[in-house]
Amino acid sequence: MTTAASLPEDTHGPWQSLIDLRRYDRSPALAGAEERAVRELGLRNLRRQRYHDPDAPQWADISRLTRPLQDVNASFDVPPTEHVRRALNDAVAVMLLRCADEGRAYWDWDSEEWLRFLGHNHRAFQGQVPDWTGGAVRPALCGYAYHLAGFIGFNRLGHFDRLALAGRVFGRHLVEAEIGQVRTVLTGWGYQYGQDHDKGVPSVMSQLFLLNRSPHTSDLTTAFFDHVRREDLLTDGGTRVLFAVQRAVAALGHCEAPALRSGAERAGHAGVPPMWGEWVERWTATTTMTHRSRLHSRAALLKAGRWVADQQPEAADPATWTRQTCAAWIAAVDRMTIGDYVVRTSSFQERLGQPLQAESKAGLVRAVRVFFRDIQDWEWLPRRFDPQRALALPRSINALIGPRPRVIADDVWAKLLWAGLNLEAHDVPRGKAGPVYPVELVRAVTLTWLFSGQRSNEIARLRLGCVRWQHDGDPVVGNSTQILARDAVCLLDVPAHKTGTAFTKPVDPLLGQAITIWQVLRPSQPKRTDKRTGEQVDFLFSYRARAVSSGYINSTIIPMLCRKAGVPAVDARGSITSHRARSTIASQLYNAKEAMTLFELQAWLGHRSPESTQHYAKISPNTLTKAYEDAGYFARNVRTIEVLVDRDAVTSGAAAAGEPWQHYDLGHGYCTYTFFEQCQHRMACARCDFYSPKDSTRAQLLEAKDNLQRMAVSIPLTEDEQAALTDGQTAIDQLLSRLADTPTPAGPTPRQITAPGTAQLLPIVGVRQGKATQA
Structure with a gap:
């Protein structure tokens, strides 16, 4: 038999199992002599207790059953203690008794029989084995199933220590070394490990090794990760950790990095006619829209497909659409409510049944209009109608759409500013394992929102080194805190955005200092693709190899500031959102004592046209009151x-x-x-x-x-x-x-x-009057 000391320790060579099934008699039937031998040996001999008879002749009758089990026991990398020896002997006894009860050798058990034997959880296992079976017996039985039957359904066995099982099967040192490579990469990206409760990555890696029948990280291929994800083969929350593990394995050069899919990308074809779905995917793969617009249009087209399946089944093929079908679609959109023709409604349960907003209706109509316009222009279909006319947005909807920047009241904005400037570590939202992001990152994102006047997408896409300092018009060399604290100018480089190319704008030094602090503490991160420009860049607000989501400000930063400032998250103009800060800052700059001109404000906001700036530059009530009084x-x-x-x-x-x-x-x-x-x-x-x-x-x-x-x-x-x-x-x-x-x-x-040629005008008492010539 092979001992644990002879297990391979080479982490680079291919791993080979020490159990060669070709050496064993794998007859499925249990001979009568074998069944009698198990009964005659009794528990003391089967468990090899102190007074058992090792020379009993019955052992020879069941040698073809005991030899594979003893070989597997010898291959286990376990400490040679008396407790472990007894547990392995008990595991062999349990296996032999089960074979006698079933009347069949374990070679004939399929995966479902092994699953019933091992139990869906530890309690189910204990309910079908003798009372003397200890807790260390089940892991040994899992090892038998793995080596002798190729069983890998460990995700169906409930909670147990899969790291210990992988170490038992492949060798503890080998498993720890392979897991260590992945954890080193993740730790360098900002993941926090080493705590007792943090077993996510080791557990997932152990499951992957067992599923792949190899303890080598280099054997974890892209196809294998896709298979595990598609078949949902992990348990204990492993799916959440799998994404990070695959990215680390990709960083080691063994597979491709996983694609980060948004909700729009995950929108499935449930309820969509197959032909309509094929046309939608073909169009999505061809259009040159930006990534975000493409995904939104795809989700809208799939929604239209569900409407087709429900109301217009004969229109499942876009070639059959007519002007009448277009009119029916527009009428349906105009009467559509939240929750209609969608797959998941968990994110808007409270708003189910409410009418769609005009912008949402316009988006649905626009997506179908662009879809038919493109497939006709590309000559995929003959031109049966004009999409621009047949799918034009009705006036009743179009009249409700327009720029609506909503300024936050000055007193509420002042409180939010105070909350952001006084942000403490205990204010940062925490997950089960601690803060999701370091307080320095959260503070930098918060001050960027409060002072930069940028869109949330632009904030999320800021790049490393986006802050520069100038003093008296010259760049600041080094990090002179005296200059920065006195009168240096902070410049922020804004990436290409919705309405223009990249540009630079001055911002408050407080923002620059917060970003500088985060840049010093920021762990090294892999480059990621800027989906707007297609470049591989270092995102400033990146942690654990993921850029901060553009929705992070709305979902986390604003609620956090509202709680700290003691202000409601909703005011008379609606919810406080990330874009409202842009309008608020623009209006305050426009109404300042030394106000920005409209064209200066246009350049600071990055607008292509001053008409857009006019929507943001709202005259404050105080300024308007003074002007009204001056007008008399x-x-x-x-x-x-x-x-x-x-x-x-x-x-x-x-x-x-x-x-x-x-x-x-x-x-x-x-x-x-x-x-x-x-x-x-x-x-x-x-x-x-x-x-x-x-x-x-x-x-x-x-x-x-x-x-x-x-x-x-x-x-x-x-x-x-x-x-x-x-x-x-x-x-x-x-x-x-x-x-x-x-x-x-x-x-x-x-x-x-005979009045004089001129007359004296009436002086007005108590009211300032203009110049007048008196008679």
Whole structure:
């Protein structure tokens, strides 16, 4: 028999099993003598306890059953302790008793029989074996199944130590060395290992070795990883760790890196007619859209395919689509609700049944329109209708679509800024094994969102070394903290984006310092493909060989800041999202005391057109209020003048006899006409009988009275009167000319009264008035 000491230790040579099945008699039937021998030996002999008889003749009758089991025991890399020896003897006894009960040798058991024997979990196993069977017996039986029957269904055995089993089968030192290579790569990328509870990678690697029947990492091929993933052969949460393991194996040069598939990429063909699905995949493989747009369009086309299967089964072939089919599709989209014709609804359970937003409807119609436009232009199908007309977006939907940047209120934004600037380690969200990302990375992402005014996709795609410093117009050499703390300018390099090419913009030094700190601590990461440009780049916000998702700000950063700042995540304008910060920052820069011009703001935001910038540069209420007050809207349309009420004339009854008692102060005199607000000459007084100049004796006597009550009345102005007050002498002359033949309240016209060529304008009490020429 082979001993554990003779196990191969070469981690580079191919691994060969020490169990050669060709050496054994693998007859499936159990001979009568074999079954009698097992019964006659009894438990003491079968378990090889202290007083067993090793020379009993029955051992010879069952040698073809015991020899393979003893060879497997000898091949196990286990410590030579008395406890282990007893466990292996008990495992052999259990196997022999099972064969006697079944009436068949274990060579005849298939995978399902082995699975029933080993049990779906440890409790199920203990329920069908003798009470004296210890916990170390089941791993030995798993080794028998692996070596003698090729059993690999360990993912169906519940929870047990697969690392120990792999070490027992292949050798502990060999398994540990191979796993060590992978863990070294992952640790260099930022994965945290060494904790007692962290057994994810060793467990998954052990399962992979057992499934591949080789303990060498170099034997883990791309096809094998695809097979494991497709057949779901891992357990204990192994699927989540498998992605990281394959990336590490790829970094070692043994396989291809796994593709990171988004939800749109994983959208399956469930419910989609096969022919429609084939056309969609063909179009997806040919279109030159950006990666993200291509995936969104594919998901929309698959949704249209499910609608076809449900409502228009005869239209499963795009060649059969007509204008009537297009009209039916647009009508269906207009009435569609959230959750219709989708595969998974777990992400929007609370919104199921609500109407689709206009933008979502437009996206569905646009995807089908572009699909038919392309396959007709590429001459895959004959042109039966014009997609631009037959699949045009209805006005009722199009009218609801437009730029809607939503500014965050100044007080809420100030609290979010405070929360970001005072971010602590305990504020960072934690997973089961600790923080998902280091606090330095989270702080850098947070300040980038708060200060850069960039889209979330642009933040996620920032590259290593994107921050540069200048002092007095010259680049800062080295890392002079004195210069950086004093008056250095921080420049941020923004990658190619939605509306333009790469550009550079100034940002607050606080942002630059946070990014610099993260760059120092950032573990070395493999280059990844920028899906917008196709370049292999070093993403700044990358950890554990994965770039931070563009949705990380919405899903994690904003809720974290809202909790710390004590503000709700939803305000009157809707949820606080990553893009709202861009509008908020742009509006504050546009309304600052030393405000940016529209074209400067356009360059800072990276817009291709100033029209886009206008949607973001919202005038603040304070700025708008000041401008409104300066415009003097009320003063232009309504003027306030002072009225003197002669209470003596009222109380004495003289007013009832026709004595003037109400005097309108015109500045240059008083008007006693009771219906002054209706007089057409009020802003250019013709000095009729109701007029008393201030230099007259009558006016002086009026002002000398003690019992006068002063009041103010508002007089609405006509357009000519507004012009006379605000537009200067020319307007005054035009007003006087127009009123020359208009009768005054006393009867005569100004021409008959022989009024002067110019007249003094009415001064407005309590309201700032423009320049006016007085008569």
